[in-house]
Amino acid sequence: GEDVEQSLFLSVREGDSSVINCTYTDSSSTYLYWYKQEPGAGLQLLTYIFSNMDMKQDQRLTVLLNKKDKHLSLRIADTQTGDSAIYFCAEKSDRGSTLGRLYFGRGTQLTVWP
């Protein structure tokens, strides 16, 4: 499968910005995603970016994509305790036999301290 790497833990203070980083390997991926998993729940799509974009902003969320370096980041401005969760980076394969499948990173546990 494809390799999606992200750091496992991030701690920030409430009100600060959080930046979660991710690297991926499939240069043909057309869509990259950030999913959020709250305790005891399934994953929910947080945001996504199309590969011909460099940046996407959605309220407190900013996604940056460096396609040359295959690097994706998620910035959460004014982080709140309710943002504490596991964040998964995922890429959608556009290669032949794995067309359309999602490959997930290991998830970054974000802890927000009051």
Add this chain to the structure above:
Amino acid sequence: EAQVTQNPRYLITVTGKKLTVTCSQNMNHEYMSWYRQDPGLGLRQIYYSMNVEVTDKGDVPEGYKVSRKEKRNFPLILESPSPNQTSLYFCASSVRLAGGPYNEQFFGPGTRLTVL
């Protein structure tokens, strides 16, 4: 309400005792998938189905079976569970799998399975 449901949510069983985890979606989605989530390993795909009667192996299919007789249901079957199948399992669905326009995967709430 559009959703993916899984049953049971929690299950403790013993080695070798066959079990089935059900998954159902009410969104008329073509694509369904099973993942397992293990600490430090993230989500790994077990099996997926692109439509009725079409299933394929994911990255970790050993020890699992699936079937897709109806569009809405995609049960996961463990014929002879072993302790290394203790994990958190998620079912997901999306409109379609094909390349092209983005489509969101909707996840069920998860099934925590313990095999003793």
